[in-house]
Amino acid sequence: MxxxxxxxxxxxxxxxxxxxxxxxxxxxxxxxxxxxxxxxxxxxxxxxxxxxxxxxxxxxxxxxxxxxxxxxxxxxxxSEDPTEARVLAIHAKREEIAAHVARDLGLGALAGLSPEERAAVDQQTAETIEGCDPALPEPADCSDADRTMRRLLSEHHALSELRADEANELLAERGEVFAPEDDA
Structure with a gap:
């Protein structure tokens, strides 16, 4: 058998x-x-x-x-591809954060922004997401962010963490994950 x-x-x-x-x-x-x-x-x-x-x-x-x-x-x-679904979910959450940043900057809706304004919003969005990442050795103090922004950042972080966890599971299934002591 x-x-x-x-x-x-x-x-x-x-x-x-x-x-x-x-x-x-x-x-x-x-x-x-x-x-x-x-x-x-x-x-x-x-x-x-x-x-x-x-x-x-x-x-x-x-x-x-x-x-x-x-x-x-x-x-x-x-989507039947879970990786694609996660990428779309993270992108959608990033767009929600960008829309909130645009409103905070007084620029209005994302659809009405000029290319220069959109570039500024994208830059601020990236800095906000990266700076408020709790995994950083010294994360920025994001307590001044409003409640909605803190929720959006938390959800973005959870989605990113989920993506990393599932990538690690895939590597483990393939036998490509090593214990931290193996790094030495």
Whole structure:
């Protein structure tokens, strides 16, 4: 008998109602009043991160293709490529931050900006995201940012962290991750 694991294709994977309930609770905790199918990509990625944690705490194994299966079960029409979905989510969150920066600078909506104004907004957005990254050895004090900006930056950081975590998982699956003591 073969020792190769049996992989159930995502198209036929059906998750129990517990998975959908975990996703609904996560969306509720994130303050989303929309159905799971209507969540924007970045909020959906945050819901998926929460479902991962919730199901692991419950002792459930995370079957291959569960994200896509859950997405389909709740009626989402997201990209089938999770990497593409994360990139789109991070880009959308960055645009939300840029829109907030433009308003703070008194420039109005992003769509009406001149190329020079948009370049200034993009520069300020990059500096804000990078400067307020809690992973920096000495992050900037972003306490003067308004509540909305702090939330946006937190969500951007969570999405970026999720992307890095999943990249590390992929490397671990390939056997390309080494212990920190191996770096010496």
């Amino acid at each position: 073969s020792e190769a694991p049996v992989v159930v294709p995502a198209e036929t994977l059906s998750l129990s109602a517990e998975w959908v309930e975990a996703a609904e609770q996560a969306a509720l905790n994130l303050g989303q009043g929309k159905s799971l199918a209507e969540l924007c990509p970045e909020h959906w990625q945050l819901v998926l991160a929460s479902v991962t944690d919730r199901m692991r705490v419950r002792g459930a194994s995370l079957p291959r293709g569960w994200r896509l299966a859950l997405s389909r079960q709740v009626g989402r029409r997201d």
